[in-house]
Amino acid sequence: xxxxxxxxxxxxxxxxxxxxxxxxxxxxxxxxxxxxxxxxxxxxxxxxxxxxxxxxxxxxxxxxxxxxxxxxxxxxxxxxxxxxxxxxxxxxxxxxxxxxxxxxxxxxxxxxxxxxxxxxxxxxxxxxxxxxxxxxxxxxxxxxxxxxxxxxxxxxxxxxxxxxxxxxxxxxxxxxxxxxxxxxxxxxxxxxxxxxxxxxxxxxxxxxxxxxxxxxxxxxxxxxxxxxxxxxxxxxxxxxxxxxxxxxxxxxxxxxxxxxxxxxxxxxxxxxxxxxxxxxxxxxxxxxxxxxxxxxxxxxxxxxxxxxxxxxxxxxxxxxxxxxxxxxxxxxxxxxxxxx
Numbered sequence: 001x002x003x004x005x006x007x008x009x010x011x012x013x014x015x016x017x018x019x020x021x022x023x024x025x026x027x028x029x030x031x032x033x034x035x036x037x038x039x040x041x042x043x044x045x046x047x048x049x050x051x052x053x054x055x056x057x058x059x060x061x062x063x064x065x066x067x068x069x070x071x072x073x074x075x076x077x078x079x080x081x082x083x084x085x086x087x088x089x090x091x092x093x094x095x096x097x098x099x100x101x102x103x104x105x106x107x108x109x110x111x112x113x114x115x116x117x118x119x120x121x122x123x124x125x126x127x128x129x130x131x132x133x134x135x136x137x138x139x140x141x142x143x144x145x146x147x148x149x150x151x152x153x154x155x156x157x158x159x160x161x162x163x164x165x166x167x168x169x170x171x172x173x174x175x176x177x178x179x180x181x182x183x184x185x186x187x188x189x190x191x192x193x194x195x196x197x198x199x200x201x202x203x204x205x206x207x208x209x210x211x212x213x214x215x216x217x218x219x220x221x222x223x224x225x226x227x228x229x230x231x232x233x234x235x236x237x238x239x240x241x242x243x244x245x246x247x248x249x250x251x252x253x254x255x256x257x258x259x260x261x262x263x264x265x266x267x268x269x270x271x272x273x274x275x276x277x278x279x280x281x282x283x284x285x286x287x288x289x290x291x292x293x294x295x296x297x298x299x300x301x302x303x304x305x306x307x308x309x310x311x312x313x314x315x316x317x318x319x320x321x322x323x324x325x326x327x328x329x330x331x332x333x334x335x336x337x338x339x340x
Contacts, residue, residue: 014279014280014285014288014289017278017279017289018288018289018292021289021292021293021296022292024292024296024300025073025292025295025296025299028295028296028299028300028303029069029073029299030042030045031299031300031303031307032065032068032069032072032299032300032302032303032306033045033061033065033066033069035303035306035307035310036060036064036065036306036310037310037311038057038060040057040060040061040065044057044058044061045061048061048062049061049062049066062198063197063198066198067196067197067198067200067201068193068194068196068302069299070198070201070205071193071196071200071201071260071261072193072261072295072298072299072302072316073295073298073299074201074204074205074208074256074257074260074295075193075257075260075261075264075267075298075316076267076271076293076294076295076296076297076298076299077208077212077290077291077292077294077295078208078211078212078253078254078256078257078294079096079097079098079253079254079257079264079267079268079294079298080267080268080271080272080290080291080293080294080295080297081211081212081215081249081253081287081290081291081294082096082097082102082249082250082253082254082257082268083095083096083097083267083268083269083271083272083290084222084268084271084272084275084283084286084287084290085215085222085246085249085250086100086102086250086268087226087272088222088223088225088226088246088283089222089225089226089243089246089247090156091226091228092156092157093273093331094157094269094328094331095156095157095160095269096265096266096267096268096269096272097133097250097253097254097257097268098164098263098264098265098266098267098268098269099157099160099161099164099265099269099328100137100140100156100157100159100160100163100164101136101137101139101140101159101160101163101164101167102133102136102137102140102250102251102254102255103133103164103254103257103258103263103264103265104136104163104164104167104168104171104263105132105133105134105135105136105137105139105163105167106128106129106130106132106133106136106254106255106258106259106263107129107132107167107171107189107258107262107263108132108136108167108168108170108171109128109129109131109132109133109135110125110128110129110132110185110258110259111171111174111175111181111185111189112128112174113125113128114181114185115174115178115181121203122199122200122203122204122259123203125259126203126204126207126255126256126259129255129256129258129259130251130252130255130256132255132258133250133251133254133255133258134247134251134255136163136167137247137250137251139159139163140156140159140160140163141156141159143155143159143162143163144156144158144159144160171189175189185262187262187313187315188261188262189262189263190262190315190317190318191261191262191263191264191265191315191316191317191318191320192261192262192313192315192316192317193261193298193302193315193316194313194315196260196261200260201260204256204259204260207252207255207256208253208256208257208260210252211249211252211253211256212253212291214249214252215249215253215287215291216287216288216291218242218245218246218249219282219283219284219286219287220283220284221237221242221245222242222246222283222287223281223282223283223284224237224242225237225239225242225243225246226281226283254268261316261317262315262317263317264298264316264317264320265317265320265321265324266320266321266323266324266325266327266328267294267297267298267320267324268294269324269327269328269331270297270323270324270327271289271290271293271294271297272286272290273327273331274289274293275289275290275293297320297323298316298320301316301319301320301323302316302319304319305319
């Protein structure tokens with residue numbers, strides 16, 4: 001029977017950190033509901049949520065801003081937790097759904113489904129996203145593990161970059177030659193929270209909820225995987241079994257996020273690193289941090305752009321690229337020795 005590994009990091013302070021993050025998330029959600037082309041006061045927002053009366057402001061809150069906020073929470077939490085799991089399992093500080101091709105595979109599968117089958121309900125498209133994410137992850141792992149050296153962190157990162165670039169180019173080429181599909185998914189392929197309905201959230205949300213709950217439940221096993229193969233074997237962990245579980249969770253979380261908002265990058269890279277800096281290396285602390293921190297980051301980033309440019313609807317994927325790209329450069333320069 002597996003024994004829990006020794007707990008590392010500042011676990012004693014983790015609950016207070018998580019409480020602060022939860023408060024920040026509530027603030028970001030309220031800001032997301034209030035900010036737009038017109039600012040809606042908090043009392044009106046509460047009335048719209050508790051007793052909608054059909055007025056213009058209530059309709060805007062319930063039909064436009066509420067789905068956008070809920071999807072932002074789901075996408076941020078999913079991608080951050082998926083990135084944390086990937087970094088632990090691969091022992092690669094640069095691993096994330098965006099950088100290892102998982103997001104690209106899910107997006108490619110969804111676009112191909114729309115091109116070949118026409119418009120499909122979200123309940124159908126989410127399964128194409130799962131399939132594309134799984135296939136892409138398998139291809140990246142196969143390429144990264146080929147040869148005598150096996151699946152080293154650097155080889156996985158390079159394989160992920162190749163697969164991401166290839167699938168991204170094919171997706172772009174397909175959309176260029178299919179104008180009708182391009183019109184339908186132009187913003188979605190950039191990663192956007194706009195134009196999504198509450199029905200979309202209710203359709204895909206259960207997959208997100210199951211994935212997040214399951215992820216929090218296996219934090220101890222993820223921690224053990226992150227300690228390396230030798231320690232994992234010494235405590236009796238079945239590595240093949242738990243790596244398979246981790247892969248399924250990544251596919252479920254990343255696929256759901258892509259089905260909701262398209263391929264949003266860098267969330268799964270940035271948030272887990274911040275989590276480790278603040279709460280330590282125990283994934284029983286990191287994963288709740290990622291769930292709350294990822295949701296806060298995406299919702300706050302989306303609200304900030306709408307505050308700065310109320311007349312423009314900049315996709316959140318672009319915003320996250322502006323935030324995440326400098327962080328990635330810093331991380332690559334400071335941790336390059338760790339991925340060799």
